[in-house]
Amino acid sequence: xxxxxxxxxxxxxxxxxxxxxxxxxxxxxxxxxxxxxxxxxxxxxxxxxxxxxxxxxxxxxxxxxxxxxxxxxxxxxxxxxxxxxxxxxxxxxxxxxxxxxxxxxxxxxxxxxxxxxxxxxxxxxxxxxxxxxxxxxxxxxxxxxxxxxxxxxxxxxx
Numbered sequence: 001x002x003x004x005x006x007x008x009x010x011x012x013x014x015x016x017x018x019x020x021x022x023x024x025x026x027x028x029x030x031x032x033x034x035x036x037x038x039x040x041x042x043x044x045x046x047x048x049x050x051x052x053x054x055x056x057x058x059x060x061x062x063x064x065x066x067x068x069x070x071x072x073x074x075x076x077x078x079x080x081x082x083x084x085x086x087x088x089x090x091x092x093x094x095x096x097x098x099x100x101x102x103x104x105x106x107x108x109x110x111x112x113x114x115x116x117x118x119x120x121x122x123x124x125x126x127x128x129x130x131x132x133x134x135x136x137x138x139x140x141x142x143x144x145x146x147x148x149x150x151x152x153x154x155x156x157x158x
Contacts, residue, residue: 001043001055006065008036010080018073021128028124035117042110050107067157074132075147079157081125082144087155089118 015021015029047053068080092115099108129140152158 001040001047002060003064004036004040004043006062007080007084008033008040009065010068010076011036013069014073014076021073022131025128025131028128032121032124035121039114039117042113046107046110064156071147071157074129074143077125077129077132078140078144078147079151081121082129082140083148083151084155085118085121085125089115089122092118 011029011032015026015033018025044055047055068076068084071079092111096108096111096115099105099111125144126137126140129143130137133139133143147157150157
């Protein structure tokens, strides 16, 4: 839930802080904010119904948010959309598989729902990162690789 709320904040700030970007960029960022907020709501429901806890029961950390927010727009898109969201696709698929193996089909279904939104989030990074680099998708992919090289083992920029 913490990660989803931070993701919503990052995408909202991307839009707010870059009014010079094309209208479609703002539409894509608004859609992603909505997706991230819906994801947080799903986690809130799961916390209450499946885990017996609620928002605020455990400490909330903003170190990952701060580390991504410190970058320019290209860096945020490359690190968050091009890396974190891409890795979320794997994590959601893996969690779904493990949950099914453990007989928790209802909770596993949630990860299908979350996974469906991660694909367009990764696309947002590629679309707008390439735009920032003059439409050069290869340059964007190289920027993603370069920035990934500066991540620690947890995926946090160092």
